[in-house]
Amino acid sequence: MKTMKKLLTNRFACLLLVLIGQLAAAKAQDVKGQENEGTVESDTTLTVGDVVSDVIAKAKGKGEKKIHFINGAAIGADFVGFAMKALGSDWRHMEVLGRINILDRYFPIAELGIGEADHEGRDIDNRFKVRAPYFRVGADYNFSKRHNGNRLMAGLRYGFAKYSYDLEAAEPLNDPVWGSSQPFQLHDIDGHCHWAEVVVSLETRLWTIIHIGWDIRLKAKLSQKHSPIGEPWYIPGYGKTGSSTVWGGSFKLLFDI
Amino acid sequence: MNKGKRNSALKRLLIAALNISIFQYSIFNFLSCDNFSCPLNNTVESIYGFYAADRDEAGELITGRSVSLGDTLTVRAIDIDSVLANKLVNVSNMQLPVSYYNEADALELLFTDKQARQGRDTVWVTKRNQPHWDDPSCAVHVWHTITDVQFTHNLIDTLVISNPEVNYDGLENIQIYFRTSQDSNEDDEEATDE
Numbered sequence: 198m199k200t201m202k203k204l205l206t207n208r209f210a211c212l213l214l215v216l217i218g219q220l221a222a223a224k225a226q227d228v229k230g231q232e233n234e235g236t237v238e239s240d241t242t243l244t245v246g247d248v249v250s251d252v253i254a255k256a257k258g259k260g261e262k263k264i265h266f267i268n269g270a271a272i273g274a275d276f277v278g279f280a281m282k283a284l285g286s287d288w289r290h291m292e293v294l295g296r297i298n299i300l301d302r303y304f305p306i307a308e309l310g311i312g313e314a315d316h317e318g319r320d321i322d323n324r325f326k327v328r329a330p331y332f333r334v335g336a337d338y339n340f341s342k343r344h345n346g347n348r349l350m351a352g353l354r355y356g357f358a359k360y361s362y363d364l365e366a367a368e369p370l371n372d373p374v375w376g377s378s379q380p381f382q383l384h385d386i387d388g389h390c391h392w393a394e395v396v397v398s399l400e401t402r403l404w405t406i407i408h409i410g411w412d413i414r415l416k417a418k419l420s421q422k423h424s425p426i427g428e429p430w431y432i433p434g435y436g437k438t439g440s441s442t443v444w445g446g447s448f449k450l451l452f453d454i
Numbered sequence: 455m456n457k458g459k460r461n462s463a464l465k466r467l468l469i470a471a472l473n474i475s476i477f478q479y480s481i482f483n484f485l486s487c488d489n490f491s492c493p494l495n496n497t498v499e500s501i502y503g504f505y506a507a508d509r510d511e512a513g514e515l516i517t518g519r520s521v522s523l524g525d526t527l528t529v530r531a532i533d534i535d536s537v538l539a540n541k542l543v544n545v546s547n548m549q550l551p552v553s554y555y556n557e558a559d560a561l562e563l564l565f566t567d568k569q570a571r572q573g574r575d576t577v578w579v580t581k582r583n584q585p586h587w588d589d590p591s592c593a594v595h596v597w598h599t600i601t602d603v604q605f606t607h608n609l610i611d612t613l614v615i616s617n618p619e620v621n622y623d624g625l626e627n628i629q630i631y632f633r634t635s636q637d638s639n640e641d642d643e644e645a646t647d648e
Contacts, residue, residue, distance in 0.1 A: 318590035325590045364587060370594055372554035375534055379555060381585060381594055403467065425597075427587040439589070 264344055268298040271408070273451035275310070280448075288314035288431045292447065296337075301344045304337040304352070312358070312433025322367035329360030331434025337398065346402030348410070354394035356416070358433045361385040364426065388423040390432045392416050394445075406453040413446045492592035493622055499549040500579070500598070500620045500627045507611035507631035515612060515631065522546045525565040525573075532560040532576070552620055554596040555583060565609055577613065578604040579628070586621070597621045600628070609633055 272295045281289035292310030299305070313328040337352030366381035393416070400410025416435055423429060428438050436443040504523055508516040522544050529539040529550060538550050538561070553559050558580040565573045580602040587594045598620040603613045612631040620627055 316590055318592070321591060321593060323587065323590040323592075323594065366594055370554065370585065370596070372596075374531070374536065374538070374551045375553040375556065377553075377555050383585070425584055425586070430590055 264301050266300060268301050269453050270295065270297050271451045271453050273408075273449045275308075275447040275449050277446065277448050278310070287316040288312070288437065290331075290433065294449070294451075302339050304339065304350065306333075306335055306337060306352070306354075308333040308354070310434060312431070312435075314431035316430055324365045324367075325362065325430040326365075327360050327362040327429060327431060327433065329358055329433045331356060331358035333357075333394065333434065335394070335396070337396065346400075346408060348398075348400045350396075350398045350400070350412075352396045352398070354396060354414070356392045356394060356434050357389070358435065359387075359389040360429070360433055361387050362429045383426060386424045386426060386429075388421070388429055388432075390421040390435055391419040392432075392435050393419055400449070400451070408451040408453070409449065410451065411446065411448045413444065415442060416445055417442045492588060495622055495624065496593070496595060498552065498595050498597060498621060500552050500600070501547060501549050501625065502628045502630055503547045503616070503626045504545070505629050505631045506634050508634065517614070517629070517631075520546050521632065523565075525567045528564045528566075530562045530564065532562050547626065552579075552581065552596075552598050553583075557581070563610075573609050575606045575608050575610045577606075577610075580604075581620070595622075603628060607633075 272293070275290070275292040275294070278290040278292060290310050290312040292308055294306060294308040296304045296306035309330070309332045311328065311330050314325060316325045317323065333354040333356040335352055335354035337350040339348045339350050341348050361384075364381070364383045364386065368381075369378040370381045371378040394414045396412050396414045398410055398412030400408050403409050418435070418441065421428075421432075430439075431437050436445050504521050505517065506519045506521045508519055510516055523542065523546075524544075527539065527542040527545075527548070528537060529542075529548070530537050531553075533556070539548050542548055550561070558578050561577045561579065563575045563577060565575075579600060581598045581600045584597045584599065585594055586597045600615050600618040600620065603615060605613050609632055610630060611633045614629040614631070615627065616629050617625045617627050619625075
């Protein structure tokens with residue numbers, strides 16, 4: 198119980214740090230913009246107080262530009278999967294996304310990716326392999342009052358993946374009493390999974406049409422079909438299995454179109 | 455000067471993005487760490503319970519009266535001539551291994567009473583075999599689904615499949631109903647009549 202509390206405390210501390218960091222980055226960018234316009238003269242040393250003041254100022258809606266009903270669209274890609282591949286993770290994904298900007302408030306979104314895993318057991322030579330596409334659809338809501346490209350958003354996703362996975366053991370499976378043995382090599386075991394995600398994301402405008410952002414997601418399975426042989430170790434788009442919910446996230450580069 | 459400021463701002467942004475991505479990757483790994491542990495109770499054995507074959511006036515079997523064996527019971531796998539359970543006494547159930555790949559296991563049950571008199575029954579358990587795994591870091595086991603049982607009737611009255619799934623859950627799979635002394639007396643009377 199103590200370990201669990203400590204774990205949760207650590208998680209919230211990490212999230213808080215990242216939130217403050219992201220807001221500080223957004224503040225720095227705003228200050229830079231205002232300096233360029235000659236409206237503010239200040240140094241760029243930031244405090245938490247500055248960040249809070251900035252959030253309040255944003256809430257007052259200063260400096261808004263005209264917002265259309267269909268206010269644009271964007272395409273992008275997630276780079277967490279590439280980072281995981283580069284760092285030698287035994288599961289990773291490649292993902293692209295497209296979204297529509299409605300009133301700079303609502304963002305219907307579709308995400309399409311390929312997830313793969315090639316994982317061996319820790320002390321035993323069992324191997325799990327899968328590679329399959331997945332998709333998610335959903336929407337985000339932008340909480341930021343100011344329409345300057347910096348957004349704090351929350352949203353929901355529905356995800357689906359249909360996959361075939363392989364299970365292999367290096368050694369044959371021996372019957373210790375009857376003495377017979379057979380190889381354990383099972384291929385193309387079919388399964389599918391439906392899941393839901395709650396997403397919290399932050400994003401900032403890097404250049405005119407380029408945004409960077411990241412999100413954290415809590416995922417929960419809605420339904421799953423798998424072989425009686427056993428549950429897959431990893432489900433493309435969902436993540437590692439083994440518990441009823443998993444955490445995930447993405448680091449995105451987006452282009453307004 | 456402006457160019458210098460722009461470069462400086464760009465550097466800050468890139469460093470911030472890099473920091474955030476590395477930090478985030480660390481968080482994801484931390485949050486999704488491999489927390490699966492292999493089941494501690496991973497013995498796959500079929501569990502047989504012993505019961506008395508009581509019958510009502512209509513001759514229907516009354517289920518559920520558990521009994522302990524007064525005789526000594528030894529169980530042998532016929533095809534490999536190997537003892538699976540040796541000289542069980544005063545037990546109300548037994549656990550037996552199941553073959554990984556046979557379609558059916560043939561078991562000989564040898565009963566020996568205190569006067570060294572012996573009685574035998576044979577049980578054939580037909581099943582489907584299913585490899586099962588929990589995680590790549592855990593050993594693979596074979597689970598079974600019992601589809602049919604056949605038996606001789608020397609001391610055994612009836613066999614009932616109470617739970618066909620043989621896995622880790624430790625539930626009783628087969629109920630063995632032994633003939634009671636009442637049945638034996640009736641048989642003796644029938645034999646005497648004959």
